[in-house]
Amino acid sequence: MWAKSPVRTANRAGVTVISTGVRGCRALSSSASRAQINKVVPSADVAVAAVRSGATLLSGGFGLCGLPNTLISALLRRPDVRDITAVSNNAGLAQSGLGKLLASGQVTKMIASYVGENKVFEDLYLSGQIELELTPQGTLAERCRAGGAGVPAFYTPAAVGTVIQSGDLPVRFGPDGSVVKTSEPRESRTFDGREYLLERAIKGDVAFVRAHKADALGNCVFRYTARNFNVVMAKAAAVTIVEAEHVVPVGSIAPDDVHLPGIYVTHVVQATEPTEIERKTEAVAESAPALAGPRERIVRRAAREFRNGMYVNLGIGMPMLAPAFVPAGVEVQLQSENGILGLGPYPQPGTADADVINAGKETVTLLPGAAVFGSDESFAMIRAGKVDMSILGAMQVSMYGDLANWMLPGKVKGMGGAMDLVANPEQTRVVVTMEHVDRKGNPKIVAECAFPVTGRRCVSRIITDYGVFDVDGEHGLTLVEIAPGLDVATVLAATGAPVTVAADLAEM
Known part of the structure; x- marks a missing residue:
């Protein structure tokens, strides 16, 4: 009007x-x-x-x-x-x-x-x-x-x-x-x-x-x-x-x-008003305590999913921490859906730039050779399967790979870019990182998602603090790695869906 x-x-x-x-x-x-x-x-x-x-x-x-x-x-x-x-x-x-x-x-x-x-x-x-x-x-x-x-x-x-x-x-x-x-x-x-x-x-x-x-x-x-x-x-x-x-x-x-x-x-x-920074995030000094506990176990294991030459999109939360644990000799290009290819680490104190943020609205840096672009182009490369892997958090994952990670009863955050990121699982591998149970002790790996789904049969691997599960859209879950100090019975009891245990089960 x-x-x-x-x-x-x-x-x-x-x-x-x-x-x-x-x-x-x-x-x-x-x-x-x-x-x-x-x-x-x-x-x-x-x-x-x-x-x-x-x-x-x-x-x-x-x-x-x-x-x-x-x-x-x-x-x-x-x-x-x-x-x-x-x-x-x-x-x-x-x-x-x-x-x-x-x-x-x-x-x-x-x-x-x-x-x-x-x-x-x-x-x-x-x-x-x-x-x-x-x-x-x-x-x-x-x-x-x-x-x-x-x-x-x-x-x-x-x-x-x-x-x-x-x-x-x-x-x-x-x-x-x-x-x-x-x-x-x-x-x-x-x-x-x-x-x-x-x-x-x-x-x-x-x-x-x-x-x-x-x-x-x-x-x-x-x-x-x-x-x-x-x-x-x-x-x-x-x-x-x-x-x-x-x-x-x-x-x-x-x-x-x-x-x-x-x-x-x-x-x-x-323009007369400045651009604000929503989440000013800076590099932590090397002497600061490292990520610890179950989350560190998950993040360290997720970093082993990277392969040399991959283009990878990382969801907000734990996935964003994985690059700090990339094995030596492995080089990946990180894609951020708000318009970055070549995402770098957090900036040094005092150098944060309001115009350089990641999908979590955190201040970041750009690596040499990085490219920036608009949101439409970012999702064009995602939709076309140019991104090799996406690592996302989740509220629930079903035994056949359905993902729920954007809405809980009585709370609304929105799906953001997650539905686009999981829409092409044949070309973009979807890996989920999450704690095995919620705060009330309920399993987050379930037979069927109770929360609204982000995508159907899109997840190929789940990494939790209990172990690593491969997901098949027809045959369901296979436990392929188990966390140190846990036995198979404990893992199965905390999982809300049938699980096949791999014959060559390895330690996580």
Whole structure:
């Protein structure tokens, strides 16, 4: 919902130029000089002045990285703008990013992949005050990319066999906690023997984008992982407003360096609010205590899954710790779904960079030879099976390899990129690391998952503090390694599914 009020001006040749406020200045004659195109506006308040209630707002950012905070704050100063549908990977924190518009009541629906640590977001959803359309992260990026490319819909392997496909995902709760609205079931189709789901493109009325540099023509450059969703959001909106850390003269950005061409940009404003760091994480001194206990056993064993030359994606939590234990002589390239290939260790104290984070929103470094890219490209390489292995955490794994790792009763975090990461198990090996039992002593390896699944028959190996299990989608579980100090009877008693014990059972 964007007000379009044509403004007529005259250029130096006396040609009338019409600016609709939607796509910048459009000359009525080809003789108009390019110098007349100036998309820079005085302030964020001017840029957002025409946003109307009921708008669909696309917002770049991943966690707090690359968030258009200046524009979001300007919209917060317009409490008359209500009933916004916001599309973003997540909603920041309670008082950062879109979380501020949720807290003010201006956003009434979110389309996102992750609720994360935003308690306000979670409470509003579970109490029925907002609608939430949870979407796998890679699907969200592709829906926006398709919207900007004129593609109305596409098929994806992500979320087959889950509540996304069946339409059983709660979109809105009632005040009493009952489900009053569920998601739409997805149409499916089989290609080359595999099932895929049909997903509709997303297009917005307005996009808020954060860039490192922008010129008066609207050409933009992004810095490291701050590219994330910003480029696809910019392309998918009728009106795109860019806040830039540096507004630079036309010609100062080399053509090869342009990440977002100005044709997609309506307005440019000077960013006035800094990018925040959600999880400032720094390298631990060598003298600090090492990871200890059952978790160390799991992480050390997971590191033995690495093979020289592999491309590997690591989930948040324990998987992120595995690179510290990679055997000597083994070199792997770590992929982070927010846009890194060549992920490095945590930065030294005092060197953390807000624009270099991993999928867990932690500050990290980039190794020599690393590459950075947007979220749509990151999930394209994941979806296409270019990533050799993904190591993920889990709440439950079934005896046939079903994975549940994104939702518990009464709590919502979101699936993030997990449904995309496990959607191609024939090409991307899925290894799960988790403690063998939960805090109440209940088995986490079960005959059938009780929690909503992330993917069906996708896990090939489970590593716990009790042992290592191979998983076959037809024949079930085989215990292939056992932790020191445990006997087979103890492991089987703590496992909630039938297990075959390998004849050559080894010590973990």
